Amino acid sequence: MIAYNFEYKVARSMEEAFSMLADAGENGSFIAGGHSLVPAMKLRLAEPETLIDISKVPGMSDISVDGDTISIGGLVTHAEVAASDEVKNACPGLAECAGVIGDPQVRNKGTIGGNVAHADPGSDYPGALVAFNATICLTSSSGSREVAAQDYFTGLFETAKDEGEIVTSVKVPASSASAYAKFPNPASRYAVVGVGVSLTMNGGTCESASVGITGAADHAYRASGAESALAGSDLGDDALSEAALQVADGQDMMNDLSASADYRAHLCGVMLKRAVAAAKARN
Numbered sequence: 001m002i003a004y005n006f007e008y009k010v011a012r013s014m015e016e017a018f019s020m021l022a023d024a025g026e027n028g029s030f031i032a033g034g035h036s037l038v039p040a041m042k043l044r045l046a047e048p049e050t051l052i053d054i055s056k057v058p059g060m061s062d063i064s065v066d067g068d069t070i071s072i073g074g075l076v077t078h079a080e081v082a083a084s085d086e087v088k089n090a091c092p093g094l095a096e097c098a099g100v101i102g103d104p105q106v107r108n109k110g111t112i113g114g115n116v117a118h119a120d121p122g123s124d125y126p127g128a129l130v131a132f133n134a135t136i137c138l139t140s141s142s143g144s145r146e147v148a149a150q151d152y153f154t155g156l157f158e159t160a161k162d163e164g165e166i167v168t169s170v171k172v173p174a175s176s177a178s179a180y181a182k183f184p185n186p187a188s189r190y191a192v193v194g195v196g197v198s199l200t201m202n203g204g205t206c207e208s209a210s211v212g213i214t215g216a217a218d219h220a221y222r223a224s225g226a227e228s229a230l231a232g233s234d235l236g237d238d239a240l241s242e243a244a245l246q247v248a249d250g251q252d253m254m255n256d257l258s259a260s261a262d263y264r265a266h267l268c269g270v271m272l273k274r275a276v277a278a279a280k281a282r283n
Contacts, residue, residue, distance in 0.1 A: 002041050010053045017054050018141040024050035035110040036118035060168055068174040074113025074167045093178030097128040102189045113167035119159045122190035126153050127214025128180050130222050131196030135171040140164050156218040179278035181271045185258050191215035192258045193267040197275040201283045206230050216264045217251040225249045235280055244269030
């Protein structure tokens, strides 16, 4: 139950959404699936006086492929990403990631745009999007811009998104040798640790690797040390063991009721090995 009064408006276009937000001023907030904002409102962690529903805004509910790039509208649900043949074929790791988010209710209502905008440190998408070199597309009343995923997630619930901007889409380069592995919290299904991996293979040799970590630190990060350990190797036991040692990459691991900092660092290595094995098998 939300124990205070607020005004609810439905925007039918992007222009109308920004007009409504301007009228509401600092007390307005956009909402789509509501899986981040509504729980915060119930706990009085957020108390917007005006909710602007953007779920009916056209142009943000499609998945398309243009050459080697997948474009996913901000209103596309996790279930739609997981079930999309376009995503499965172009970047199977992203479909894999979407399929393990939360539970069926969350996957069928929550949207990729809302998830990315909220940037929960235990959310699955951030680590995967960093690993898959995604681009976050943002729109405001003054125009549009794009931010690389590895530069977008900046801190605990902090992003490069400015006030008044909407995540209109996410662009992901095709990567057939991609995978996502996570150790979920058994109650919430959030990632205690999640690891996304994208490989570029030449025969049996890994030419390059991209590794993104979520759940471990206060925001998703690129594990450059692990990437260096994997690049140029045959992805054998020695390379994987070295990469597992490097995957924490000097980050301050979170320490909470779900896992200690040391256990999270250990899980990063375990999930990395699983993700690499799955990505290699898809090459």
